[in-house]
Amino acid sequence: MSSTKEELFLELYFSSGRKPELQKAIFKVAGEEEFERTRKTGKFDNDPNRFDWKSGTQGFILALVDYRLRGQARRGFYDFTGAMTASPAASACGVIEKQQWLQSGFGYESGTEQEIAKNVFKVRKNQADGSIALQIDSERLQPQSIRFFLGKGAQHLTPLKIEELRQKITWKSHRRQSGLKSTPHREVLEASAISAPRKPAGDSAEPTTMTPTTPPPHEPTGEAPANYALPPPSRLKIWSLRELEEHGWKLEETLPKWLRIDYETISNLSERHEGSVAQWLDVVEELPASWRLLVDEATGEIVGYWHFVPLSEESYDLAKTGKLYGSDVTIDKVPFLLLPGRYKLYFVGFSLLRKHKTLQNFRLLFEALLRGWEEFAESDIIFEEVCANAYTDEGLSLCKTLGMQKVCNHEDRGEIYSMRLLPLASLNILNQYPRLRELYAAAASQQPGGKCKTPAR
DSSP states (O other): OBOTTSOEEEEEEEOOSSSOOEEEEEEEETTSOEEEEEBOSSTTOOOTTSBOSSHHHHHHHHHHHHHHHHOOSOSSEEEEEEESSSSHHHHHHHHHHHOHHHHTTTOBBTTSSOBHHHHHEEEEEETTTTEEEEEEETTTSOGGGEEEEETTTTEEOOHHHHHHHHHHOOOOOHHHHTTOOOOOOOOHHHHHHTOEEOOOTTOSSOOOOOOOOOOSOOOOOSSOOTTOOOOOOOOEEEEOHHHHHHTTOOHHHHHHHHHHHHHHHSTTOOHHHHOOHHHHHHHHHHOGGGEEEEEETTTTEEEEEEEEEEEOHHHHHHHHTTOOOGGGOOGGGSOOTTSSEEEEEEEEEEEEOGGGOOHHHHHHHHHHHHHHHHHHHHTTEEEEEEEEEEOSHHHHHHHHHTTOEEEEEOSSSSEEEEEEOSSOOOOGGGGGOHHHHHHHHHHHTSOOOOOOOOOOO
16 A cells, blocks of 8 residues: 555544543545544454554543654654653553554555555664654654644644643553553653653764663553552642632732742842842733743642743843843843744743752743744744843853853843844754754754834823
8 A cells, every 4th residue: 555665644643621532533645545443332342443542542632742743754663651650651662562543554565465654653662771663654654644633623743732732642551541540650751851852863863861760671561560569650840820710729829929039049039130020910811922931830830941932122221231220120121032033032931949940840841832832933023132141050051051241230130141043052952852953053044034023002
């Protein structure tokens, strides 16, 4: 039916609501017919070409989400990695090994009885460290060839919306779903944090991957051994305005808790530098895509955040020359960010409470930032330059690590750093966002269409 070089496509359709579930999958081979797989109609539905929404399918979907957000078109396989037992990766591997709806999804290789899916999705086991990986052939099924749709209107999801979808999918092991007692499991955010692109065949060096402490090797059954306790699930989630509203939080009540993080992490911070709740409220309401919170959902505590604002030319010049204070950033100085154009950003803050300053939590915030910028870029909203006031040693270190250059000292407190974003800096983490690089490279090759002006409000 197909040669091994034909490109593949996969469309995934989910129900809407607080807990989206997969309803339909459409497998496509370029130039050939497409194959539709739908969800089982009930517990007595034994059709092998239909799927259920249990640990296996959930794990497979989480692998695809991880690949879509972090993978890139390249030669070789992308690894979605986890423990051999009780992990989304183990469940995902069980689907391609055992379930016909996926095995036959793309049909068969031309002139053979070999399922295409088995060549695209492979299982790699590492008995030495007890890990398992679902490998995805990035040459045949590219990340951008996987599309996600939500609700009855089949809304096509952007990368930022795909991340929101992932936040709502809670993987549970087979033992937990069957009602048996089980130990806590790792959430998908931990699973995705240990995933990494795998080098193409022939490369001498193995990829560097972070792997969790694992028990002795077991076959991927989807259950945890009785004498092994997995670490507790991650409780920290990225929240946007949407999550705040879904949990019944009011922005005017949340903002004081958010600003309190700065007072706890920056000594002797004045309100002139920080700004006030009344002043910032209009700004964060007007630009909900310019900030994200990291929230401990078990306690309701805000443990981190990032926030940036586009500025008018006059205000940006003040920021870059060390004369702007946080309290100066009012809504009239902020351009309307929903129109295509080029903007200059002032980074208000990127902060974590001390007890939550871990590599994983930093990456949660930073990757949410990059996904947000990618979504802006898809709408032709490009950030050409950024500046920040570094108040602390950690702030100075972050600015320097990102390749920002010191411009001057702030007239009262801090050091001003800035960086041109056209073209983007050569940071390793950006390799996981090839579309963002592509969009910014295209923007850098074009002449600016003029300065962004602050619209009348």
